[in-house]
Amino acid sequence: MSSEKTNGFLRGVKARHAEEAIGHSEGLVTVLRLTSVDLEPAEDAIRIAKDLFAAEHYTKAVAAARQAEALAITLDERNSGYQKARAGLEAVAAGLQRIGLPSESFEATLGRAEEKVAARTWENGSFVPNYLEARVLLESAELEGRALLEKAASASNAIFLAELSLEALVDVQGPVDPKTFGEGAAVGLDQALEEATRQVALGDLDAAIRVAQDLEDRARRLRSDYIEASRVLTAAEVQLGDLRGEGIATERIESQVELARDVLARGMIDSGMTLARQIAMQASSLGETYRKATTGLQDAEILYAQLNREGFHSYEAERALRDARKSVREGAYARSLELLQRAHEAFLRRQNAREALGRAIKETGARVKMLQGSGIAFMDDVQELLGRAEREFRDGNYSGSSEDLRIATLLLGSAEKHPAGAR
Numbered sequence: 001m002s003s004e005k006t007n008g009f010l011r012g013v014k015a016r017h018a019e020e021a022i023g024h025s026e027g028l029v030t031v032l033r034l035t036s037v038d039l040e041p042a043e044d045a046i047r048i049a050k051d052l053f054a055a056e057h058y059t060k061a062v063a064a065a066r067q068a069e070a071l072a073i074t075l076d077e078r079n080s081g082y083q084k085a086r087a088g089l090e091a092v093a094a095g096l097q098r099i100g101l102p103s104e105s106f107e108a109t110l111g112r113a114e115e116k117v118a119a120r121t122w123e124n125g126s127f128v129p130n131y132l133e134a135r136v137l138l139e140s141a142e143l144e145g146r147a148l149l150e151k152a153a154s155a156s157n158a159i160f161l162a163e164l165s166l167e168a169l170v171d172v173q174g175p176v177d178p179k180t181f182g183e184g185a186a187v188g189l190d191q192a193l194e195e196a197t198r199q200v201a202l203g204d205l206d207a208a209i210r211v212a213q214d215l216e217d218r219a220r221r222l223r224s225d226y227i228e229a230s231r232v233l234t235a236a237e238v239q240l241g242d243l244r245g246e247g248i249a250t251e252r253i254e255s256q257v258e259l260a261r262d263v264l265a266r267g268m269i270d271s272g273m274t275l276a277r278q279i280a281m282q283a284s285s286l287g288e289t290y291r292k293a294t295t296g297l298q299d300a301e302i303l304y305a306q307l308n309r310e311g312f313h314s315y316e317a318e319r320a321l322r323d324a325r326k327s328v329r330e331g332a333y334a335r336s337l338e339l340l341q342r343a344h345e346a347f348l349r350r351q352n353a354r355e356a357l358g359r360a361i362k363e364t365g366a367r368v369k370m371l372q373g374s375g376i377a378f379m380d381d382v383q384e385l386l387g388r389a390e391r392e393f394r395d396g397n398y399s400g401s402s403e404d405l406r407i408a409t410l411l412l413g414s415a416e417k418h419p420a421g422a423r
Helices: 003-032 040-054 058-098 104-119 131-170 178-185 189-202 205-245 251-265 269-309 315-330 333-371 379-395 398-417
Strands: 121-123 126-128
Touching: 058 104, 058 131, 104 131, 131 178, 131 189, 131 205, 178 251, 189 205, 205 251, 205 269, 251 269, 269 315, 269 333, 315 333, 333 379, 333 398, 379 398
Parallel strands: none
Antiparallel strands: 121 126
């Protein structure tokens, strides 16, 4: 075969290869036109391949056709990623709209992504749609949006749980008038629920979650406190019944139990719980206080009777004992203990005064003995007053004894200053 025939054969083979490559590229582009991908760069490459084919530059035509094919495949892949990211962000925006949250910023991101695609970028000798940057922009916004949706779901769930807790509180078993109880127990809580919902509408999801969780905690605590306060009051009533069986007056505490139950029935749970705890403490200590008061009163009366026999009399002590007896009859046992303490203090003051008076009489008697025979004026009067003070002291007339001793002491002091004075 001559070289001319050989060259012709080879050119024919190259032409067929170029034609097949161009045809394959055109077929691929035709199929991909059914999608939303922008194939203009690939179509430009096919036109270049055809021009090269027409100019019989078959090798270059094959390269251009294959470049067109690779470009079409690349653009299709990038467009698929872009469309997937776009669909994801559109779903996020729709989700935000459904729950009433603003979605304008995400819709604006969709617009910016379209602008990036349309603006194109230079790559490998062609201006191609900027699918990659647009995809990155969309995916970043989608992540932010989905985080917002998750937080919105958390806020919605928190509000739902808060509503359940509030309903459980309002519907708690026990109140005679559930409507009145519910209105009282929910005071402030329903406003908190509205505030949590309002914060969602404003887009402050963190604030909405905080308010809802605080509401849930408060509602659960109030429900628990109501149940506990009712239990405490029931236990106190049983204990008071046992105390009544011992003859102990319980009317005061029983009236407080009725008040506490009324407060709870009105939904004032915090106040009712405080009262219930106070009542429980009073009921627990009532028996002991009763025994201390009655025993203490008996002991104080015995002691006062003994002191009376010794000549001790005190109006303050008698009044304290009288009021203590009255308090015991009225069931005010704690008040009775206070009065008994006052009586004992009166006993102690009188006893201290008695001891002080006895010491003063002895000291004055010792002074008189030392001064006998010294020619001091008024000595006879002093001795007479001192003797009378001693008798009055033995008889329990402490007031008279103190007065006589005072006069004797004054005379004795005056005589000591003027020992030679005439009577």
